Amino acid sequence: MDFAYDHRTEELRERLLGFMDEHVYPHEHEFRSQLDALDDPWAWSRTPLMRELREAARSRGLWNLFLPGEHGAGLTNLQYAPLAEITGRSGHLAPAALNCAAPDTGNMEVLSMFGTAAQREQWLQPLLAGExxxxxxxxxxxxxSSDATNISTRIVRDGDGYVISGRKWWATGAMNPDAAIFIVMGRTDPEAPRHRQQSMVLVPRDTPGVVVKRALQVFGYDDREHGGHAEIEFQDVRVPATNxxxxxxxxxxIAQARLGPGRIHHCMRxxxxxxxxxxxxxxxxxxRTAFGRTLAEQGVVREWVADARVRLEQLRLLVLKTAWLMDTIGNKQAQREIQAIKVATPETVQAILDRAIQLHGAAGLSQDFPLxxxxxSIRTLRLADGPDEVHRRSLGRAELHRER
Ligand SMILES: Cc1cc2nc3c(=O)[nH]c(=O)nc-3n(C[C@H](O)[C@H](O)[C@H](O)COP(=O)(O)OP(=O)(O)OC[C@H]3O[C@@H](n4cnc5c(N)ncnc54)[C@H](O)[C@@H]3O)c2cc1C
Incomplete structure (x- = not known):
């Protein structure tokens, strides 16, 4: 067993670390003030900083690294994992700068795997180009909605098109006016077997009847850096059948196929x-000193730091193993490991952040630190892309089945 990264990964890591030092870390605080200055405060992709970062990333070949195969950089999951980890260090800037931010990543995967040539031409190409x-x-x-078979938005065939009616929420990125295309899941046939009732359609944002109603907040954060999370109403929205x-x-x-890579990317970051x-x-x-010693000299603090290191190393190994399995036996066969990391990562990282906040005292809760x-943001991962309980349920079932 070889734990070293291969040559290509090492080379990209070096390049990415240089990019982070030169372009990302020094500008982290500018992003929010540039967002505040925009005519439309949700249009993060229009900030001068993001434009500069994207150009710089692209010119260094740090672009679409997440996407395997002919449409992307062609990296394996194992090669991408350590790179995604680096971008996660500045999650508001770096993933988007490299065109590797959710939900665009998952949507590009869907289009590259399932889109027709015309759909790819119209939507995948401009997404890959960051336009x-x-x-x-x-x-x-x-x-x-953790049970996708419950989804009840209707997608009804009508002549040469489909008519969509229903209400969605938590559509990440949809508050950004540059989010030109929505992938919408809905029910085409309520009479079909449970897992065959749903379909996905491409709905251009400017189609009549699409009403972006409001932004949802996470613990009071608006997540403008990611284009927010939108509630959207689809009021008899008509799209061509070719969508x-x-x-x-x-x-x-398609939803299952989309969520596998998305889940591991979240964990890596x-x-x-x-x-x-x-x-x-x-x-x-x-x-900092308290009661005559630095905090570092207090036994409990050392324990926290040591504990964080132990848990982090365990986590990284499991994520890398999962990436390797996805590359070697396929996403479907690696489903148990994907579920395991999806449960383990947010829980562990949340616990580490909790200790880090505690160590910072009241400052840890304030806007002066990113904690x-x-x-x-990490807390949301215990729900987004499937709640912990749903993953545990299916993992437990598989394990019991295997033992039997
Ligand atoms: C920040 C953020 C971003 C998101 N982005 C998107 C997005 O871009 N697009 C999108 O479509 N959605 C998005 N979501 C929504 C997310 O995927 C859903 O919230 C999630 O799938 C759960 O669905 P729900 O909220 O309807 O919870 P429910 O399905 O109502 O479940 C509620 C709770 O019930 C429990 N539960 C459910 N099933 C079981 C079970 N089988 N066993 C035990 N307990 C169970 C769990 O504790 C669960 O948390 C996002 C959510 C967040 C927080």
Missing amino acids: IRSAFAMTEPDVA LIAGEGDGFA AIGVAERAVELMVDRATG AQWFA
Whole structure:
């Protein structure tokens, strides 16, 4: 077993680390003030900083690294994992700068795997080029959406088109006016078997009847850096039949295919967040004194830092193993490991952030440090892309089945 990264990964890591030092870390605080200055405060992709970063990343060949195969950089999951971890260290800037930010990544994967040549030409190409953004609208306020077979938005065939009616929420990125295309999941055939009732269609944002109603907040954060999370109403929205992705009834299978890589990408970036939290812990602990000793000299603090290191290393190994399995036996066969990391990562990183906040005292909760915002963001991963309980349920079932 070889734990070293291969040559290409090492070379890209070097390049990316240089990019982070030169272009990302020094500008982290400018992003929010540039967003505040925009005519439309949701249009993060229009900030001068993001434009500069994207140009710089592209010119260094740090672009679309997430996408395997002919349409992207062609990296394996194992090669991409350590790179995604680095981008997670500055999650508001770096993933978007490299055109590797969710939900565009998942949407590009869907189009590259299931899109027709015409759909790819119209939507995948501009997404790959970073000219437009996108959103994914599956979750609904009125049904338990962790069970995708509940999704009840209707997609009804009518002549040469489909008519979509229903209400969605938590469509990440959709508040950004540059999110030109929405992938919408809905029910085409309520009579079909449970996993064949759903389909996915491409809905251009400017189609009549698409009403972006409001932005949802996460613990009071508006997440403007990611284009927010939108509630959207589809009021008898008509699109051509050619906007259907794959076939009628394929929606559930596409959703499953989309979520595998998305889940591991979240985990990789979350490890970067945790690494940075440990760095902040060390800085704070060595620079502050209480009761006659630095915080670093207090036994409990050492324990926290040591514990964070132990848990982080365990996590990274499991994520890398999962990436390797996805590359070697396929996403479907690696489903148990994907579920395991999807449960383990946010829980562990949340616990590390909690200790980091505690170590910073009240400052850790404030806007002067990034910890509170990171905590809010990592907490969402225990729900987004499937709640912990749903993954545990299916993992437990598989394990019991195997034992039997
Ligand atoms: C920040 C953020 C971004 C998101 N981005 C998107 C997006 O871009 N597009 C999109 O479509 N959605 C998005 N979502 C929505 C997310 O995917 C859903 O919230 C998630 O799938 C859960 O669905 P729900 O909220 O309807 O919860 P429900 O389905 O109502 O579940 C509620 C709770 O019930 C429990 N539960 C459910 N099933 C089981 C079970 N089988 N066993 C035990 N307990 C169970 C769990 O504790 C669960 O948390 C986002 C969510 C967040 C927080």
